Amino acid sequence: MPHEWPECLPVGAVRFARPTARFEDCLVFYRDVLQLPVIASWRGHTGYDGAVFGLPGTPVHLELTQHGETPEIPAPSTENQLVLYLAGHEAVAAVVERLAGLGHRPAPLDNPYWAERGAVAYADPDGWMVVFAPWIFGQDPVPTVA
The missing domain is CATH 3.10.180.10 (2,3-Dihydroxybiphenyl 1,2-Dioxygenase, domain 1)
Known part of the structure; x- marks a missing residue:
């Protein structure tokens, strides 16, 4: 089976984003424990805190966000x-x-x-x-x- 990307979808990068109820703890886990590079981060941007980690460079990202009061997140x-x-x-x-x-x-x-x-x-x-x-x-x- 060929593994070719469709020409009609010229994607240059991919980001997987998910909310977190434990932003600070997750930031420490991914940034300090796993040592994933933080390629972007923000605090209080329209009520959001967030961090984007490169996986393993910049074309693929993992984004974690927290908005306002600690949100209720469905149990994984x-x-x-x-x-x-x-x-x-x-x-x-x-x-x-x-x-x-x-x-x-x-x-x-x-x-x-x-x-x-x-x-x-x-x-x-x-x-x-x-x-x-x-x-x-x-x-x-x-x-x-x-």
Whole structure:
């Protein structure tokens, strides 16, 4: 199956945005713990606080916003995931070791697909999962079931 982008949709960048009820905690988690680069941020812009993280550069972004009083956010499931594909098991192990040193522990996922293939997940302060997978999707073969 070809993986070509449609000519009729000339997208130059993609941003995934979601609200947070714990903006400061999420900012620390993504910026300081995961060390994602902040490529834009604002406070009090028409009542919004926000931060945009590059994934891993500027063409793909994750945006977190909080508006006004702490909003009620629907509870996420373990299927609310940001999957970061890393270059092999050693890269995942290095992330796990670094996060453990900062006091973070892996979180279980309902879907066994990830663990069976060596991926490890962590919950952000809102309970959204960040999955570290040990292969580059679309480039490396998906690991076989362990």
